[in-house]
Each structure stands twice: as structure tokens, then as C-alpha cells.
Amino acid sequence: MNDAGEPGTLPPGQRLTHTWRASHYGRVPRLDAEDWTLRIAGDTLDGGVTVLTWDDLTRLPQTELVASLHCVDRHSVPDLRWGGVLLREVLALAPPHPDARHALLAAARGYAAAVLVEDLRHPQALLAHSVEGDPLTAEHGWPARAVRPHLYGFKGPKWIVELTYHRHPQQGWWESHGYHPRARVAHEERWAHQG
Ligand SMILES: Nc1nc2c(c(=O)[nH]1)N[C@H]1C(S)=C(S)[C@@H](COP(=O)(O)O)O[C@H]1N2
Ligand SMILES: [Mo]
Numbered sequence: 001m002n003d004a005g006e007p008g009t010l011p012p013g014q015r016l017t018h019t020w021r022a023s024h025y026g027r028v029p030r031l032d033a034e035d036w037t038l039r040i041a042g043d044t045l046d047g048g049v050t051v052l053t054w055d056d057l058t059r060l061p062q063t064e065l066v067a068s069l070h071c072v073d074r075h076s077v078p079d080l081r082w083g084g085v086l087l088r089e090v091l092a093l094a095p096p097h098p099d100a101r102h103a104l105l106a107a108a109r110g111y112a113a114a115v116l117v118e119d120l121r122h123p124q125a126l127l128a129h130s131v132e133g134d135p136l137t138a139e140h141g142w143p144a145r146a147v148r149p150h151l152y153g154f155k156g157p158k159w160i161v162e163l164t165y166h167r168h169p170q171q172g173w174w175e176s177h178g179y180h181p182r183a184r185v186a187h188e189e190r191w192a193h194q195g
Contacts, residue, residue, distance in 0.1 A: 042164030043100035050094035067149030083130035
């Protein structure tokens with residue numbers, strides 16, 4: 001879990017930063033938890049659409065995990081204590097069709113990240129709503145963001161509002177600018193041309 005606590009254990013090509021400055025494109029959306037929903041659609045198992053409300057989210061089993069945030073631009077924020085619901089739990093509520101191995105996570109105001117369903121089921125994949133015991137700030141993604149510590153930060157949309165399942169690979173914002181479709185930190189998958 002503690003994968004960037006000491007310089008010696010930083011993933012390849014990363015450097016530690018101790019000031020956690022938010023990084024994103026565009027203006028910070030100010031969202032209310034009461035109005036927030038996560039829409040789960042696309043190639044679902046039953047063909048339907050599920051809408052998860054803030055109430056639904058808080059009623060699911062809550063988890064905390066310590067994980068670092070590794071940005072593909074090479075800065076790493078070490079050992080953040082995230083709180084939220086495992087994405088596994090969310091997938092169990094609205095599972096993908098078995099042939100849908102791809103997913104797109106979309107944020108308010110247009111940002112999206114393409115991921116594998118397999119990476120959503122990773123034991124540390126979280127739909128986070130808090131950090132260090134406090135609610136996320138607007139800058140860091142309130143009311144909810146995806147956290148997948150084994151992938152570069154761009155795979156974790158802040159202000160997440162939609163999850164869709166697909167049979168074919170999708171393109172999110174960074175993917176369409178040449179970044180890696182999978183983006184595993186341990187394999188240093190930064191650029192698409194690495195294969
Ligand atoms: N909606 C949205 N989510 C986003 C981004 C963004 O631009 N918009 N940037 C991503 C990138 S590149 C990183 S490294 C992390 C940064 O999270 P932080 O600002 O909390 O440090 O958020 C990710 N999630
Ligand atoms: Mo990033």
C-alpha cells in the first residue's frame with residue numbers, strides 16, 4: 001500500500017512532492033453532494049442504466065486506504081489516506097456485460113479517462129469522497145473522484161459523474177493526446193507509442 005513513502009521506493013521516473021497542489025484543466029466545478037449522481041450505463045449486464053445518488057454511496061461499505069498519487073508529469077504525492085467505496089462494490093451494483101472489457105469514467109465539464117474494467121476491479125480502486133478523514137475539497141474532486149493508485153493520476157477523474165461500459169477501447173482526454181491507454185505506474189506506461 002505504501003508505495004511511495006521513501007525515495008527508495010518511488011516508482012520509476014517519479015519524484016516526491018510534499019505540497020499537494022491540485023492539477024487539472026479548466027475551472028473547478030462546485031458541486032453539491034445532494035445533487036450529485038453517478039450514472040452507470042453503456043454495455044451493462046442487464047442493458048439498463050443505474051443512477052447512484054450520494055445517499056446510495058454513503059450506504060455502501062466504506063473503506064480507507066493509504067495510497068500515493070503519481071502524476072504522469074512525474075510528481076508524486078506520497079501516502080494520502082483516502083476514504084470512500086471500493087469501485088468493486090459499485091460494479092457489483094451495476095455490472096458490465098462480460099464482453100465489455102473497457103470503460104470510460106467521465107467528469108463534470110468534459111474530462112474523461114479510458115480504463116479497463118479489470119483495473120476498476122483492482123483491490124485498491126476507490127470511489128473516494130474524503131482524504132485524511134476530511135471531505136475532499138472542491139479542487140481535489142468533491143463530491144467524488146476515482147482513485148486507482150496503480151495507475152497514473154490522469155486515470156482518476158475528479159468530479160466524476162458517469163461510468164460507461166464498452167466492448168471497444170475508448171479515448172478520454174489524455175488518451176487522445178498520446179498518453180498510454182493503460183498507464184500502469186509500475187510499468188512506467190506513460191505514452192501510447194510505448195505499446
Ligand atoms: N475532472 C478532472 N479530473 C482529473 C484531472 C482533470 O484535469 N480533470 N486531472 C487528472 C490528473 S492528470 C491528475 S495527476 C490528478 C490530480 O489530482 P489532484 O489535483 O487532486 O492532485 O487528477 C486527475 N483527475
Ligand atoms: Mo497528472
